[in-house]
Amino acid sequence: MKKIMVVLMVCLMVLNGCTKDNTQDYTKVSNQTYLLGTLVKVTVYGKDVSKEVFNGAFDIIKNIEATVSKNEDNSEVSQINKGQEISLSESTYKIIEKGLYYSQVSKGKFDITIAPLVNLWGIGTKNAKVPSHEEIQEAIKKINYKHITLDQKTNKIQIHQPIELDLGAIAKGYVADEVSAYLMEHNMGHAIINLGGNILTVGEKPDGSSWKIGIQNPFDARGTKLGVVTIGQKSVVTSGIYERYLEEGDKQYHHILDPFTGYPVENELASVSIISNLSIDGDGLSTVVFSMGLEEGFDFIEGLDEVDAIFVTKDKEVYLTSGADEIFMLTHEDFKKKQMKK
Ligand code: ADP
Ligand code: MG
Numbered sequence: 001m002k003k004i005m006v007v008l009m010v011c012l013m014v015l016n017g018c019t020k021d022n023t024q025d026y027t028k029v030s031n032q033t034y035l036l037g038t039l040v041k042v043t044v045y046g047k048d049v050s051k052e053v054f055n056g057a058f059d060i061i062k063n064i065e066a067t068v069s070k071n072e073d074n075s076e077v078s079q080i081n082k083g084q085e086i087s088l089s090e091s092t093y094k095i096i097e098k099g100l101y102y103s104q105v106s107k108g109k110f111d112i113t114i115a116p117l118v119n120l121w122g123i124g125t126k127n128a129k130v131p132s133h134e135e136i137q138e139a140i141k142k143i144n145y146k147h148i149t150l151d152q153k154t155n156k157i158q159i160h161q162p163i164e165l166d167l168g169a170i171a172k173g174y175v176a177d178e179v180s181a182y183l184m185e186h187n188m189g190h191a192i193i194n195l196g197g198n199i200l201t202v203g204e205k206p207d208g209s210s211w212k213i214g215i216q217n218p219f220d221a222r223g224t225k226l227g228v229v230t231i232g233q234k235s236v237v238t239s240g241i242y243e244r245y246l247e248e249g250d251k252q253y254h255h256i257l258d259p260f261t262g263y264p265v266e267n268e269l270a271s272v273s274i275i276s277n278l279s280i281d282g283d284g285l286s287t288v289v290f291s292m293g294l295e296e297g298f299d300f301i302e303g304l305d306e307v308d309a310i311f312v313t314k315d316k317e318v319y320l321t322s323g324a325d326e327i328f329m330l331t332h333e334d335f336k337k338k339q340m341k342k
Pocket of ligand 1 (some may be wrong): 118
C-alpha cells in the first residue's frame, strides 16, 4: 500500500512540478503544465541545471501567451480585434509578419484574420456547434488578411477594414523557437520542447546521438505513433483532423477551417507533419499544407529548402517528401508507404 502511495505522489509531482532523474553524467530536468490551450512540456538534459533558470522557459511561454492570445482580455491581439491600431511588441510583430506571409503564399487558404469563423464554430470549446448557413456567410465576409498591413518603421499595425486576428495556427511555433533560443543562451543545449505535440529539439541528445520523435497515428489515441523520425536539431509539427473536433450526428467537424467555404477543410488528408528548422515555419506550414491537400501541398513542400513533410491520408497511405523519406521509419502495419505519381 505504501509503495502505491509513493508511486502516486511521484506521478502527481510529474504532472505539475519538476522531475529530476539522474542518468549517467547528465541530469534530466522536466516540467509540464497547461499553457497555450494545451499540455506544454520542456525537458532539458544537462549538468548543474538551475531550477530557476530552467523555469524561466515557462515564463517566456506565459508572457507570449498573454500578448498574442485572442482569449486574454488585454492581450495585444484583443486590442487589435477591438480595432485599435497599436504599436506591437516584437513577438506579436513577428508572428503577424509570418502569418501574413503564409496567408499570401496560400492565397488565403490560410488566413490569420479567420477569428470570426473560428469563434462561430467554437471547436475545442464548450460552445462548439455547427453554425447555420447564414451565420457562416456572415463570418466569412469578415475574413481578409489584405485588410491589415504592418509598418516596419513604427512597428504599428494598420487596419483598413475591421478584422479579427487568430494566431492559433502559428503562435505555438514561434513560442517554441523563443524557448529554444532561451535554453541555448543559458547553456541548456540538449532539450525537447513539446507544445501539445508540436516538437522542437535543441541540439542532439546528450550522448551526441539523434532524437527519435514519434509521429502520431491520426486514428488512434494520443501518444500512439505510426512511425518515427530520426532528427538532430529540428522542429516536427503536425496538423490533423484528430487534434480538436466537434461530433454531431455521425459527422466529425475538425478545427482547420476553409475561409472560402466556412466549413472544415475536406480533403484526402488525415494529418500532415512538417519537419523544419524553425518551428514557426513548421506550425504555419502544417496548417497551410493541410489546407492545400495532398497534391498541391506535396509540390509546395518539395519546392522549399530544408523543409520536409509526412502526409497521412484517410486511407492510411503515407507520402514522404524526398528528405522525409531518409529520416522516417514506418512502424505501424495498418499504414502503407506510397510514392507520389509524377
Ligand atoms: P493545433 O493548434 O491543433 O496545433 P494548427 O496549428 O493546425 O493546429 O492550427 C489550428 C488553429 O488555427 C485553429 O484552432 C484555429 O485557431 C486556426 N485556424 C483554423 N483554420 C485556419 C486557417 N484556414 N487559417 C489560419 N488559421 C486557422
Ligand atoms: Mg499550425
